[in-house]
Amino acid sequence: MHSDPIPDRLDPYMSISSEIPGEIPGEMPGEISSEIKEIVEAFDLLGDWDQRYEYLVELGERLPSMDPALKVDANRVMECMSTVHVVPERVDGSDLLRFHGDCDTAIIKGVVALLVRMFSGKTAAEIAATDVDALFTGLRLEEHLSPNRHVGVYAIVNKMKGQVAQIA
Numbered sequence: 496m497h498s499d500p501i502p503d504r505l506d507p508y509m510s511i512s513s514e515i516p517g518e519i520p521g522e523m524p525g526e527i528s529s530e531i532k533e534i535v536e537a538f539d540l541l542g543d544w545d546q547r548y549e550y551l552v553e554l555g556e557r558l559p560s561m562d563p564a565l566k567v568d569a570n571r572v573m574e575c576m577s578t579v580h581v582v583p584e585r586v587d588g589s590d591l592l593r594f595h596g597d598c599d600t601a602i603i604k605g606v607v608a609l610l611v612r613m614f615s616g617k618t619a620a621e622i623a624a625t626d627v628d629a630l631f632t633g634l635r636l637e638e639h640l641s642p643n644r645h646v647g648v649y650a651i652v653n654k655m656k657g658q659v660a661q662i663a
Contacts, residue, residue, distance in 0.1 A: 535633030544639050551605030558608040561597040574650035577603045590618045619663035627652045
C-alpha cells in the first residue's frame with residue numbers, strides 16, 4: 496500500500512459525488528475521450544506494473560460501499576470469476592446515470608472503480624459510445640491480467656452497458 500495519499504490529479508473520485516461531467520466539447524464519436532486520455536496519463540505517471548497494480552487496488556479500496564440490498568443476482572456479473580455486482584441509477588430523475596459497484600477481489604474491484612467513475616454522470620447514449628477498449632489498451636491491462644480475468648473485465652463492461660440499455 497502506498498504510504499502517501501493518492502494525489503488529487505490521480506484520484507478519480509475527486510468529482511464523483513459533487514460534479515457530474517457533461518459532454519466534452521469538440522469530441523467526435525470514435526475519438527478517444529479526454530477522460531480516457533486523462534486516466535491513461537495518470538497511470539503512465541506510475542511507471543511499472545507493480546505501481547499500477549497497487550494503484551488499482553487503492554482505487555478499489557476507495558470505491559464507495561454498495562448497499563447490500565443491491566447485491567442481487569440481477570446485478571451480478573455471472574461470467575466473472577470474481578463476485579462482481581454493478582447497478583446504475585438515474586441522477587435526480589435526469590437522463591444522467593450513476594453506477595454503484597463492488598467486487599470481492601482487490602484488482603478487479605479497482606477495475607470496477609474505474610468503470611464506475613468513467614460511466615457515472617453520463618447519459619445512456621454516452622455510455623454506449625464510450626470506447627472502453629481505448630482505456631484497457633492504454634492501461635495495458637491485457638498484458639498483465641490473466642486471460643480469465645481479461646474476459647471477466649469485458650463481462651463487467653457488457654453487464655454495465657446492458658443494464659443501461661434496459662433503463663434507457
